[in-house]
Amino acid sequence: MSTGLIIAIVIVAAVVVVAAVLAAVRSRGSGPQGLKRRFGPEYERTVAQHGGDTKEAERELAERVKRHGSLHERELAPAERERYAARWTTAQERFVDSPRESVAEVDRLLAELAAARGFPAGAQYDEQVAALSVHHADHVDGYRRVHRAALAPAGGSTLGQAGTEEMRTAMIEARSLFDDLVTPSSHEPGRHRAEVGADSGGHLPWSANRSRPKES
Known part of the structure; x- marks a missing residue:
């Protein structure tokens, strides 16, 4: 048997082994317990959305993993992170x-930031949220709340004192997703989170100190 043929056989065998391992990992991650671990509160939200039908909810979540589980998040350059952090601070102060x-x-901001990290573009809102739920399940619902508040009609419940409180709460919850997306995946993420989490005056955001802006 020639050396070339031996090498080819070894490569094919390695590919088969890797494919089997990946299939096993996907299988464990897409089962009921794997989905619960992966999605956390998003699992319960999806079950509730399907009227308590866990099988339908799990089918939807497994489909999200199939579509978006292999997505690779692009790291932001330091200058990009600082620009997004500055935009958040300006929006919060406003x-x-x-x-x-x-x-x-x-x-x-969240739509643009998610797209910059490699998620579907903001124009594909449903797909963007689905992909975010696979990789940032703990915090994606804050984005949904902000999006609903932003699209609420001018004469709706988001006006007045109650509406202002609703929007403030949405901003607080959305901050967690923003932090997840703007913080590097490696290279001392905790230290950078502290840096981008402070506003221009060095104060912590509402989500950390629970201070609240005056009602409009």
Whole structure:
């Protein structure tokens, strides 16, 4: 048997082994327990959305993993991270006088930031959220809340004191997803999270200190 043939056989065998391992991993991750571990609160939300039908919910979640599980998040350059952090700070400061405009800007910011990290573009909102739920399941619902608030009609419940509180809560919850997306996946992520998590005055965001802007 020639050396070339032996090498070819070894390569084919290695490919088969790797494929088998990946299939086993996907199988464990797409079973009921694997889906619960992977999606956490998103699992319960999806079950509730399907009226308690766990099989339908798990079918939907498994389909999300199939479509988006292999997505590779692109790392942001330091200058990009700083620009996004500055935009968040500006939007947060604007909330005091213009809560609706602030929420709309955060909605746009999250869509652009997710796209910059490699998720589907913001114009494909449903697919973007589905992909985010696979990789950031703990915090994706904050994005949904901000998006709903941003699209609410001008005469709806998001106006007035109750509406301002609703928008403030949406901003707080969306901050967690923003932090996840803007923080590097490696290279001292905790230290950088502290850096981008402070506003221009060095103060922690609402989500950390629970201070609240005055109602508009």
